[in-house]
Amino acid sequence: MDQPGPISRTSGTGALRDRLTIPVLAFGGILMAVMQTVVVPLLPDLPRLTGASAGTVSWMVTATLLSGAVLTPVLGRAGDMYGKRRVLTSALVLMTVGSVMCALSSDIAVLIAARALQGAAASVVPLSISILRDELPPERRGSAVALMSSTVGIGAALGLPLAALVVQYADWHTMFWLTSALGALGVTAVWWAVKESPVRQPGRFDVPGALGLAAGLVCLLLGVSQGGQWGWGSTRVLGLFLGAVVVLALWWWQQLRTELPLVDLRLVSRPRVGLSHVAALLTGFAFYANSLVTAQLVQAPKATGYGLGLSIVQTGLCLLPGGVTMLLFSPVSARISAARGPRITLALGAAVIACGYAVRIADSRDLWMIILGATVVSTGTTLAYSALPTLILRAVPAEQTASANGVNVLMRTIGQAVSSAAVAAVLVHHTSLVGGAPVPTLHGYLLAFGLAGAVALAASAAALTIPGDAATGRTPRTRGRTRDPRDEALEGA
Secondary structure (H helix, E strand, C coil), rough: CCCCCCCCCHHHHHHHHHHHHHHHHHHHHHHHHHHHCCCCHHHCCHHHHCCCHHHHHHHHHHHHHHHHHHHHHHHHHHHHHCHHEEEEHHHHHHHHHHHHHHHCCCHHHHHHHHHHHHHHHHHHHHHHHHHEEEEEECCHHHHHHHHHHHHHHHHHHHHHHHHHHHHEEEEEEEEHHHHHHHHHHHHHHHHHHCCCCCCCCCCCHHHHHHHHHHHHHHHHHHHHHHHHHHCCCCCHHHHHHHHHHHHHHHHHHHHHCCCCCCCHHHCCHHHHHHHHHHHHHHHHHHHHHHHHHHHHHCCCCCCHHCCCCHHHHHHHHHHHHHHHHHHHHHHHHHHHHCCCCHHHHHHHHHHHHHHHHHHHHCCCCCCHHHHHHHHHHHHHHHHHHHHHHHHHHCCCCHHEEEEEEEHHHHHHHCCCCCCCHHHHHHHHHEEEECCEEEEEEEHHHHHHHHHHHHHHHHHHHHHHHHHHCCCCCCEEEEEEEEEHHHHHHHCCC
């Protein structure tokens, strides 16, 4: 189908809105990442503040993970069908409502429910990328998509020190009032500055497919996230994994027989799309270990012989250079993709991540080397994460970009969940007593770095297997659909 070109609003307020589209969408992506991160500094104190057990409090993270994983492909598909700006605004509203609920309550049940609502914001980035693909002229789209992809890391780097400062110097509810105000600002800005995309895929929403995917993902991710606490060989965890296999197998069968499925599995089975999803999963694993391990390592007591005993605020500041680097390198990623193709950018980014972990293995005692290694990993993440949506945009029809990018983000989320479980398992099995308390050993941290680096190399290898022109690394055009001339920017033309 022929796609309409970008609408130009050249006078007065319309021109201002055009100029603000990219900053507003990027603000939404950063805000989403901040919302996911701000609860981290609170976790050690929440059992005392809420009267709940540490295991119950951990659900404030698990609930967001589960709802985000379920809702990202669902809302992506809804955006393709009913309007991307409409669904994007709804996701930001749910995120803001969840923040208000956290600000008003200290009841752990309410807090967990609120964090589940905030998981809807995980769809902000894929929806925004699809809006950029539909609305921007060719010369602006590549760099805008790269910036949007980088907002996840930028927001995470900003959110941790911000939350730590608020928690240290003010009542913890103040943090959620602040994020509520920022959320309201984000909703208003998107409503005012972002046009509704005219690209739609009409049809009936696949409710059985959405429910089946939700059930399967909940079983899978719940088992992964709680395996360390419940025991990997426990009846509950094994039952969840078995349930995930059965439900997702039935879901796959249902999707192949549905006229308008939630996820087009025939499209996913194409090497250009499927291998991009595999690379996303592996990259998500490799990237997430950086934040997990760095935060724990620099806060370890000095009595361990390697720890620096930093506060949570100082820890956040250590991660801040990585966020700044992601902001600075996003246009570089777009230029590399234009010149060599996104699969080369993805392979290069994953290789840079592996180099960052090599730096961490070489020296994890000196603060400047820790910051350097973490920043190198962030640089590689910028290159890789910026290339992934470009690969997807080239390989799928315009009317399926939000749902396809939603699945790609879902694969990153699964990779991050598996990374969290794997890193926890490594560190738990390599501990020593310091002051009577078990603390991970330096050897355990180095093993975690080695594992993440190996996965990053696997991601680089997967990227190189994505079909593309041998000379340029550019991904071939998708057959069977009319070419949108605006895709020429993504082809590096």
